[in-house]
Amino acid sequence: MEKLSYREAVSAAIAQEMRRDDSVVFLGEDIAAAGGVFKTTEGLLDEFGPLRVRDTPISEQAILGAAAGAAMTGLRPIAEIMFSDFFAVCWDIVVNQIAKTRFMSDGQCSFPLVIRSANGGGARFGAQHSQSVENWAMAVPGLKVVAPSNAADVKGLLAASIRDPDPVLFFEQKSMYGLKSDVPEGEHVVPLGQAAVAREGSDVTIVALAAMVPRALKAAETLQNEHNISAEVIDVRSLVPLDTTTIFASVTKTGRLVTVEENPRLCGWGAEVSSLVAEELFWDLDSPIVRVTTPHIPLPSADTLEDAVMPSPARIIENVLQMAD
Amino acid sequence: MEKLSYREAVSAAIAQEMRRDDSVVFLGEDIAAAGGVFKTTEGLLDEFGPLRVRDTPISEQAILGAAAGAAMTGLRPIAEIMFSDFFAVCWDIVVNQIAKTRFMSDGQCSFPLVIRSANGGGARFGAQHSQSVENWAMAVPGLKVVAPSNAADVKGLLAASIRDPDPVLFFEQKSMYGLKSDVPEGEHVVPLGQAAVAREGSDVTIVALAAMVPRALKAAETLQNEHNISAEVIDVRSLVPLDTTTIFASVTKTGRLVTVEENPRLCGWGAEVSSLVAEELFWDLDSPIVRVTTPHIPLPSADTLEDAVMPSPARIIENVLQMAD
Amino acid sequence: MTTSKGPLMTAAANPQTPDTGKRLELYRLMQACRVMEQRAYDLFMQNLIKGTSHLALGQEAVAAGFGAAMREDDYTFCTYRGHNHTLVRGVSMTGILGELMGRECGLLSGKGGSMHLMDVEKGAMGSYAIIGAHMPIAAGAAWSAQYRKSGQVSVCFFGDGTTNIGAFHEALNFAAIWDLPVVFVCENNLYMEYTPIGDVTAVKNPAADRAPAYGLEPVVIDGNDADVVYAVAQAALEKARDGKGPSLIEVQTYRHGGHSRADPGKYRPDEEVAAWKERDPITTYRARLLADGVDEAAIVAVEEEQAARVDKAEETARNSGPPPLEIADTDVWADGSSRWRN
Amino acid sequence: MTTSKGPLMTAAANPQTPDTGKRLELYRLMQACRVMEQRAYDLFMQNLIKGTSHLALGQEAVAAGFGAAMREDDYTFCTYRGHNHTLVRGVSMTGILGELMGRECGLLSGKGGSMHLMDVEKGAMGSYAIIGAHMPIAAGAAWSAQYRKSGQVSVCFFGDGTTNIGAFHEALNFAAIWDLPVVFVCENNLYMEYTPIGDVTAVKNPAADRAPAYGLEPVVIDGNDADVVYAVAQAALEKARDGKGPSLIEVQTYRHGGHSRADPGKYRPDEEVAAWKERDPITTYRARLLADGVDEAAIVAVEEEQAARVDKAEETARNSGPPPLEIADTDVWADGSSRWRN
């Protein structure tokens, strides 16, 4: 094990995969010479050279179009969209082209590509640089959607995403870039589609993603210590494929489900998980399913306001306690 | 009452509103001289002239940007995005600009605009011209989302959308353009945010939208006639604002909920409605909540394949019957 | 017409007459396109083709000229109006008609439809129905060829109306700065659907007048002359293969019919339509071949061969059943499934 | 530099010297921008400004030149690097610093932040943080002015890097074909974030070399000379107000600091930075005013006034509390609420 930050794990994964496979190439804005605006890609240009690590103009459609065309013709591109909010300027390439063309072509071509992006709030960047948009991607057939909650998973899941034969949208939660944790040394790959039980428990299942996982864990700790409630925390890790097996096993055990998501309220992955459970595990439930989300608003910029609207451990605790009433 | 097609109701509503308010202007591709590729806007150029009804280049970002800028400065633009799939090429203007700027500006400016678009499958147009994307919009704070199921609602809801001080995405289900039904003559306005009870019933609530409403009604008829099951059918009409009052009242009465949506499986409005009920009406439920959707796939083009994947009355019936088991 | 002196305009101004074999190939490709699309039109009228379809009747010289010039492993990216660009790569006519009809024998088993023809094995990398989207994708395939040093060139067809969308701009700049081996071909048929292109475009030649914005040579050629298209295509492909970067070629042509199935094309002045029909790329080419002494029998043989080919294709497609329903939800993922959960 | 003979280049080549009152106004506007942004920098260093911020230190002549030329009811659309463009419209400095600091007194009560300054009453129609997005919106405001016959002009500022995104292209063509009263101002500060603009752009002058693609005059001016900017701004505004359509003006300038808070700007050669600092728009303008006989006391008075103004603004902002938490979920809708259900 080595201690890596969430940020360092990004370049570790890319380097690991570029070393083993010449067809892996990487493009994006300021990712080469500058090492990325979040310093997630430092050292890659030096090691792999300007033919494999390429700076682009501010042309997100061209970036993803280039990745798509390259993926169809034998390469395994990694593209960076600097902030996930910017998916909106190139959404067509993602949802109408990359996501659909394999299906439309009756399976003739593949899109083994990864689009990495800095996602989510907490950085006081205001509404156009703070969204969590993994939901946008989850709603579109043909996209795999991954969002790690710690450095080890960044390395392992990003490596798996690069090896995956299908297009993966890889959401890096920007509020976590600085967090260090243990990462296995040497080759590390974590298969997509396996949720992690981040903490075991028996009274209630809390399902969380990315930056909400540490908050859920914090809430679980307080629930145990102060309220004698044993919460199981599931880190979803990948929304597509979704590990319903792990989630369902937990809910079957606890009979109670809380989802915690950073997204705005409507049509999030929490709603999807909730409605799956309401359909398939209805008779196992002991109480209503609760979703904790950011309200259905754009994110405000001021630190105090942003902190007030994003799901906090306190808000999670409050919801679990109400449920237990 | 007069008989109008769903298509004719579009131009009837626009004409009604343009007559009463000079600040209403209309722009889009081939909407003026050609009367729209779906012939939804015939006659408007003749009546209102080329300053109010304007053809544009294929520049969806410019179309919606123009609408946004005009709305901020005193006009009430209506913009057409020819097929709702094309929202992907101008999604930024919708979700990052139009939806957020009122909030970010602390309420300084309004976006009284309507974006109309032909939505949905059934026309054998293939995966890039057939999506139902009302979900994309519902997931974004700051957008109102309307999708009528009949000509009277097209006229009334479109009129209300044009008068609304907030941005409205108005989804016209293209498979319904030819359908004629009774429409009130003279001024007709249907307030946003009120679902309609399309058929009363007592055993199960079927919540549907747009083209799924007639299918749900057909299913309800068969359920009554052949299975003695009394289904209440709710036409949601607007996803935002969402009329949870009407939906909840029905579910409280019936104890059973089925949602029927044309969207692909994940994160649709059905999941939202299901999870709302699973949270707030849990104790009123007599059985699991069932969602009927198109599978999580792009739409195939061939008529036989397309028909096979979209929710049919038979599929709705089957799901209701399983629930009643 | 722009009168630049670059290699492409030189090729356009002085097209070398290809040998008779090549000219008959050009004629054959145009004939194939013509009979196939005429048949598609008939099949619509019989409601055997559902949905929509966008014919390129009148524009055949463009597809043929490029088709004849491209290397077997080059890439074609085209649009909903792409039946011909797909066909000229050697793709099965039965597959194309079958796809339009939604039959099992369709190129994509009915999953793509008329707007999405694709045959990767033949280098027909897809028909794209969102305006402009395929331009950066074509650049991406060119980037891949450049990276793999394969010598392949990517050829991307689109219309005049497409020059006003953002993706056009991004793709051109991107291809130019990376010197990508891609040839962008703007088929200026004077209309963006029902709207005359001049009404919605700030310059006269929607592609050529923008070429300098990407450091490229402005090129406008006669798209109804297969020899000219062939010569310019050769020059552009060679330039790309030589590592000299992208080209943007504006090809002037005209569609004989409406924009799509639903459109009778009435917004166009009768004289305009008549004048362009006079300049039909196929009848004029036939006349030229004869004038240049090509044996009429050889020409007639091509015509008969293609007439028989389309009859056969239609028959096979008619006899093919609907695709099996089980395929409707396959091939979302590389494992063949559409499974989104474990 | 492009040497076009159009009205804008004529204005740039022979800027009429404005009267002393106007020149002192230009100087005052530049000073105001400078002291405000320097203070913003200090407040960062004290961690009183969170998040990010993009300063335009060194680019003040652009904001000032346009600010001084615009009519009170004209519209400004700018970017995340828009503190100055906002300020010069007469917007409260306290409101701006307060917003950067996330305080209750902030222009947007802390809901927008440094990248989204806006004051509709003053015609500051917003700062937009998605590259290119505000260009079509600015065109839309111009369309509205044209429709309402209000004589207002929309002015839209953006950077060199922005010329490579699709929205740029769409907005320019759209504005040109509708003859919209909008002035597009490209502040070419040589860098797109950390990347030299030449590395990612197919032409030398990213905006001017594209102007002909929209039927517009190519214009490149010295953006560090407030008199030149003012003269060209006047000419472009007049042209727009006269119904003669849009302009695209490339303004050459330089930011003294890095791209944003996080960036020390080390990718730039020292000599380049030094040379541009020599050409500081404020010190050079001051010297020119003195050389032209403007009374130094008047200049000093402006400086003292602005120094006092920024002190006062900072003090007020520091003393302002955090915004009330209740506002966090208001004003999604026109009714003031964020209610999405009944």
Ligand SMILES: Cc1ncc(C[n+]2csc(CCOP(=O)(O)OP(=O)(O)O)c2C)c(N)n1
């Ligand atoms: C983004 C987008 N906007 C609009 C359309 C609808 N549409 C399909 S074809 C077309 C006209 C295209 O004109 P042009 O580029 O000249 O090509 P042509 O059809 O003449 O070959 C339009 C507007 C679309 N498919 N995609």
Ligand SMILES: Cc1ncc(C[n+]2csc(CCOP(=O)(O)OP(=O)(O)O)c2C)c(N)n1
């Ligand atoms: C669509 C989009 N892509 C990328 C970014 C990230 N970004 C912010 S500023 C910037 C550079 C802009 O350069 P330029 O247009 O020259 O303006 P400058 O910052 O120099 O004023 C980039 C890439 C963004 N905000 N939006």
Ligand SMILES: [Mg+2]
């Ligand atoms: Mg055309």
Ligand SMILES: [Mg+2]
């Ligand atoms: Mg710049």
